[in-house]
Amino acid sequence: MREDYADLVQQAQRAAETAHAPYSRFRVGAALLFADGAVVTGANVENASYGLSLCAETVAVARALSEGRRGGLVAVAVTSPDADTISPCGRCRQVLNELAALDRADPLVIGAGEGGTRQWRLSHLLPDAFGPDALSGKEGEG
Numbered sequence: 744m745r746e747d748y749a750d751l752v753q754q755a756q757r758a759a760e761t762a763h764a765p766y767s768r769f770r771v772g773a774a775l776l777f778a779d780g781a782v783v784t785g786a787n788v789e790n791a792s793y794g795l796s797l798c799a800e801t802v803a804v805a806r807a808l809s810e811g812r813r814g815g816l817v818a819v820a821v822t823s824p825d826a827d828t829i830s831p832c833g834r835c836r837q838v839l840n841e842l843a844a845l846d847r848a849d850p851l852v853i854g855a856g857e858g859g860t861r862q863w864r865l866s867h868l869l870p871d872a873f874g875p876d877a878l879s880g881k882e883g884e885g
């Protein structure tokens with residue numbers, strides 16, 4: 744793994760320590776690397792109404808968008824101290840695509856764990872994605 748991605752994985756590991764996961768006890772951290780070098784992290788946030796729980800990747804994307812980021816997504820690291828290996832769930836693939844598609848990026852997704860590190864392009868995890876392009880001409884300001 745390139746040195747910068749090892750650092751990104753470390754930031755995801757640190758984020759996982761802040762997970763609010765009292766129900767599953769499965770902590771996850773995500774770290775998004777942007778072209779300007781910025782890193783935005785997230786951890787999973789569960790809810791007593793279990794189905795309302797948010798994944799780490801989704802929290803990180805929401806943080807990035809709410810900071811005003813509208814592109815430049817280069818790489819995403821996801822990790823859990825409670826699993827040997829991890830890859831983003833289907834919902835998170837779609838949520839990641841929303842940010843990536845804003846400037847037609849195809850970020851590297853890194854699933855890191857004790858069992859090893861796997862890397863994919865987002866387009867491999869979510870082929871033929873439904874994204875903002877499908878609504879072009881229909882989307883409002885926002």
Ligand SMILES: O=c1ccn([C@H]2C[C@H](O)[C@@H](CO)O2)c(=O)[nH]1
Binds near residue numbers: 786796798
């Ligand atoms: O890629 C993943 C997979 C699962 N989770 C969270 C959701 C839930 O809080 C817990 C168990 O599924 O892990 C993530 O944050 N990211």
Ligand SMILES: [Zn+2]
Binds near residue numbers: 801
């Ligand atoms: Zn998810």
